[in-house]
Amino acid sequence: MTASETAPNTVLKTKFSDLTRMPDARGHFGPYGGRFVSETLSFALEELEKTYFSLRDDPDFQAEFDYDLAHYVGRPSPLYHAKRWSESLGGAQIWLKREDLNHTGAHKVNNTIGQALLAKKTGKPRIIAETGAGQHGVASATVAARLGLECDIYMGAEDVQRQKLNVYRMRLLGARVIPVESGTRTLKDAMNEALRDWVTNVDNTFYIIGTVAGPHPYPLLVRDFNAVVGREARRQSLEQIGRLPDALIACVGGGSNALGLFYPFVEDDDVAMYGVEAGGDGVETGRHAAPLASNAPHGVLHGNRTYLMSDEAGQVSDTHSISAGLDYPGVGPEHALWKDVGRVKYVVANDNEVLEAFRELTHMEGIMPALESAHALAHAKVLAPTMRPDQHIVVNLSGRGDKDIMTVAKIDGIEF
Amino acid sequence: MNRIDQRFSELKQQGRKALIPYITAGDPAPQYTVGFMHALVDAGADVIELGVPFSDPMADGPVIQKACERALKQGTRLVDLMQMVKEFRQTDTTTPVVLMGYLNPIERIGYENFADQAASVGVDGVLIVDMPPEEADEIGPLLKSRDLAAIFLVAPTTSNERAATICAHGEGYLYYVSLKGVTGAATLNAEDVAEHLAPLRGMTDLPLCVGFGIRDGVTAAEVAKVADGVIVGSALVNRIAESLDAPETIAGQLKSVLAEMRTAMDA
Ligand SMILES: Cc1ncc(COP(=O)(O)O)c(C=O)c1O
Numbered sequence: 275m276t277a278s279e280t281a282p283n284t285v286l287k288t289k290f291s292d293l294t295r296m297p298d299a300r301g302h303f304g305p306y307g308g309r310f311v312s313e314t315l316s317f318a319l320e321e322l323e324k325t326y327f328s329l330r331d332d333p334d335f336q337a338e339f340d341y342d343l344a345h346y347v348g349r350p351s352p353l354y355h356a357k358r359w360s361e362s363l364g365g366a367q368i369w370l371k372r373e374d375l376n377h378t379g380a381h382k383v384n385n386t387i388g389q390a391l392l393a394k395k396t397g398k399p400r401i402i403a404e405t406g407a408g409q410h411g412v413a414s415a416t417v418a419a420r421l422g423l424e425c426d427i428y429m430g431a432e433d434v435q436r437q438k439l440n441v442y443r444m445r446l447l448g449a450r451v452i453p454v455e456s457g458t459r460t461l462k463d464a465m466n467e468a469l470r471d472w473v474t475n476v477d478n479t480f481y482i483i484g485t486v487a488g489p490h491p492y493p494l495l496v497r498d499f500n501a502v503v504g505r506e507a508r509r510q511s512l513e514q515i516g517r518l519p520d521a522l523i524a525c526v527g528g529g530s531n532a533l534g535l536f537y538p539f540v541e542d543d544d545v546a547m548y549g550v551e552a553g554g555d556g557v558e559t560g561r562h563a564a565p566l567a568s569n570a571p572h573g574v575l576h577g578n579r580t581y582l583m584s585d586e587a588g589q590v591s592d593t594h595s596i597s598a599g600l601d602y603p604g605v606g607p608e609h610a611l612w613k614d615v616g617r618v619k620y621v622v623a624n625d626n627e628v629l630e631a632f633r634e635l636t637h638m639e640g641i642m643p644a645l646e647s648a649h650a651l652a653h654a655k656v657l658a659p660t661m662r663p664d665q666h667i668v669v670n671l672s673g674r675g676d677k678d679i680m681t682v683a684k685i686d687g688i689e690f
Numbered sequence: 691m692n693r694i695d696q697r698f699s700e701l702k703q704q705g706r707k708a709l710i711p712y713i714t715a716g717d718p719a720p721q722y723t724v725g726f727m728h729a730l731v732d733a734g735a736d737v738i739e740l741g742v743p744f745s746d747p748m749a750d751g752p753v754i755q756k757a758c759e760r761a762l763k764q765g766t767r768l769v770d771l772m773q774m775v776k777e778f779r780q781t782d783t784t785t786p787v788v789l790m791g792y793l794n795p796i797e798r799i800g801y802e803n804f805a806d807q808a809a810s811v812g813v814d815g816v817l818i819v820d821m822p823p824e825e826a827d828e829i830g831p832l833l834k835s836r837d838l839a840a841i842f843l844v845a846p847t848t849s850n851e852r853a854a855t856i857c858a859h860g861e862g863y864l865y866y867v868s869l870k871g872v873t874g875a876a877t878l879n880a881e882d883v884a885e886h887l888a889p890l891r892g893m894t895d896l897p898l899c900v901g902f903g904i905r906d907g908v909t910a911a912e913v914a915k916v917a918d919g920v921i922v923g924s925a926l927v928n929r930i931a932e933s934l935d936a937p938e939t940i941a942g943q944l945k946s947v948l949a950e951m952r953t954a955m956d957a
Contacts, residue, residue: 300824310793310820312749314845314870316852456755457745469748474871476847574793574820575746587767588798589745 290617293540296608301490301578304614306607309489311577315469318476323491325396330498335391342387343502346420347377351503353510353668359638366661368654369519370641370671371507371535378416380409380644380673381503381531386482388499390417393480400424400475403482404468406433406461406527407599407646408440409673410484415449417482425449428468430460433598440677458592461527461602465576485528486606489577493606500534507668508538515666521546521657524670525649526566526620527599529606531672536618546619548657549609550649552595553622563593565605566613566620575603580610596625596681597645599673623652629685631655632675644673645681693786693814694839694862697736698897698918708863708919709734709910709952710899711926712790713944714741714757715774716766718934722941724777729941730926731785734952737863739817739921740775742768742791749819751874753924756931768795768804772811779812788815788841788862796829805832815839815862823859830859843867846886857894863919864894868902874924878903884916907954914955922951 296303309319329335343349351372360368373381386403393401401423405411411427418425427444431453434441444451457463465488472481486493486500511519522539524532526549539545551564562568565581573582575590583591583603595601612618623631631651636642643651650669658667675682683690691699701708711730715723727738743761747754768791775787789808796804796818808816816838821829823842833840839862844853847870857864866887868878887898900913901921910920929943 308825309822310825311822312819312845312867313822313843313856314749314847314867316822317845317847317849320849320852456752456759462746466746466748470751470872473749474875476870571798573797576748577820579797582794584794584798586798587769588795589762590794 290543290615291541293612293615293617296611297490297494301494303607303611305572306580306610307490307493307578309577310574310579311489312473314473314476315489318472319489319491322392325392326491326495329392329395339388339391343384347383347387348375349502350506351375353507353514355514356639359635360658362638363655363658365658365663366520366665366667367663368658369666369668371503371668373503373531373670373672374641374643374647374674378409378413379676380413381500381534381670382410382484383413383416384502384534385484385496385499385530386410386413386417388495389480389482390421393423393482394421396480398478398480400479401482402426402428402468402471402479403484404428404461404464405484406430406464406601407597407644408433408437408444408677409599411444411449411451412440412447414482415444415447418449419447426471427451428454428464428471430458430464431455432459433461433464436681437598437677438680460593461598462575462590469576485530486533486608487528487576487578487580487604493578493608496530497533497537497608500530501537503531503534503670504536504538507535511666511668518542518545519666519668520661521548521667523548523550523650523653523657523667525550525600525646525672526605526609527602527646529609531670533606533608535668535670540617547617548653549618549620550653551620551622552597552600552649553624554594554596556624557622561594562622563595563601563603564622565603566609567622578607580604580607581613596628597649599644599646600649621653623649627652629682632682641671642675643671644675645678647672692837692839692862693784694737697786698863701736707914707917707955708736708897708899709948709955710737710739710919710921711735711948712739712741712921712923713926713930714743714754714761715771716743716761716764717757717927717930718760718937719764720766720770720774722937723774725941726944727778728782729945730948731782733945733948735785735948736919737786737788739788739790740771742771742789742795744792744795747792749872751872751924753874753927753931757927768799772807775813776811786814787812788817789813790817791819793818793821801829801832805829805836805838808838809836813838815841817841817865819843823856826859841865844890846870850889853890854893857890857896860894860896863897863899864890865921866890866898866900866917868900871902873902875903878909878913880912880916883913887916907950910951911954911957920951920955
């Protein structure tokens, strides 16, 4: 299936090649994105935008970023041919982009390395971050430790419970983890609280947002910092497969690992792309976190306009997912546009399918994926058998599953 | 003339400063809100800011967050606020009412629908916390054509360049946020506020009203010396929070908190 065939009745006139020129000067991706913040933060965002644009094409900055990615993160991450699993599925060849092998265990660190360099340039002595699964929190605490910055991490109280291991990791790294008791006590509430902190301490604090959401310029810079994933995958595909893959699959919470993989392929019309959202108990039950696949209404939250799960009165909905990192009612604005123009097909994997994929990869390849990444694997299980053995799928294995062992054990009825 | 402009021109003639209370609609339950509004007017309110409860009030501290939670638990929706204003207008046709809240509930019912309803029930102004003028292209003209004032915030971090843009777009009054922080934070510094208001005077004729951090008669009077209006929210909402087991006493308490400020400001 080519990407253009997946385009529904395309509403916007945006061509795929136009997608590389987004966002516009005001941070809009078509009707999405923007900078919907209270006035106190406008200045800080303008400043961040200026700083970033002055460094974006600066060879010294890029060299520093590349150096850290190579020697601190351990890039490039391998593109691994999961032969045994591919064979058992009986269809396309599955290749795993091994972001789980990065220092700290997920793609999140690509972005925190980049933003930490920005923080260093701005001279702010303190960083804050929100976290869901704790991967972004760990990655932020890690770069803070390395640069000697004070670090406070906001985490929903429910996530503090289900990701205890990462909470302790952050504390060992010297960060303060602040449980957020308001609202639904998950990722969106952690982001609210981080924004409140930032508004109060904007003079001395750099806010490291962990995904391609938030007000402009965050969706842009988080995408840029993660695009190393797709650049490598593209090069590795040419080297190892001898051509570009037929399809890419990545899970979508806020959407940073997906955009990181997809972005460098956006103009390759023959490469189909699948973003996998959290189906939770099933989209039809309402207990999910799939704003794109469920066609949620448009809305504004955390500084940008996007597809946003909310009720008829505009109150943001409770979400549900087995994975804390996908448990978010919105999605990065660039994904919203890519959905509308049909460049990416957004689908879901339900909790039970995710667990099955988690176990299968662990058993058959000896790789334990993060539950977030297992959403992408679950869709590979669906897609691969519909394709031929001479076709190729690259799946973003965005993180490793150590942090989820407790969650899975609990489902298995095991207490430690 | 819009009721807000009317009110500020009267105040100017009288040499008085505006007292602007904020309460969250539907807190502690929708049936109380209109009564509270009348009580606030009795105590000397010149304009009422009626908060639209939102699930994710990012610019608010714990006091107003909890007020939103209480109001939402009681099912308060934007359409219910419209009914409240309509009911308020049956007996009060002169006190301006400003709806204050976040953009998403308005996005959800649609800008035009919102503007139509607001105008028809007698709303006078709209302050959307997470919508700076740059993002108001679409809703701005819809408000303007219905004589609804688009009120914007100016913060201590706002550059002069931005302030000029905000002044050019603003209507009704300018809401100066007295401190870096969320609502209900404690440390307003009146000298600091005066310093920030001075350049704004050169940019606009809009009345300059100050909110965040005003908790009692003393702070209200201090701010009234340098500003055209004083906005008080968390100090009132706190009273509601403390009296949930005796809601019938709340209107009286709101009245006495506000009356103390009125007296201090007018002294
Ligand atoms: C391993 C992993 N993958 C994916 C995500 C989801 O984030 P995003 O959609 O921004 O990649 C998370 C978030 O915590 C994560 O930890």
